[in-house]
Amino acid sequence: IHIHLSNGRPGAQNHSEVLQEFTQARYVRLSFQGLRRGGGALADKRRAFYSIKEISIGGRCLCSGHASRCRFSPRHG
Numbered sequence: 001i002h003i004h005l006s007n008g009r010p011g012a013q014n015h016s017e018v019l020q021e022f023t024q025a026r027y028v029r030l031s032f033q034g035l036r037r038g039g040g041a042l043a044d045k046r047r048a049f050y051s052i053k054e055i056s057i058g059g060r061c062l063c064s065g066h067a068s069r070c071r072f073s074p075r076h077g
Helices: 017-022
Strands: none
Touching: none
């Protein structure tokens, strides 16, 4: 699954403040559900597992590139 939250959104090319607010995410959680193998449910779920080949989650400061470093903020995380 490859997801871009900004594709097809107004302002996607100029990175407007409204678009940046829309695409903010904190505490990203991946939830794997419905494990199946061979077309049916698994009898022994202890032997089943998920595998992630590649994952990439980007991030940036909320300074819009104007700060020399990012500081931790208890309010924003």
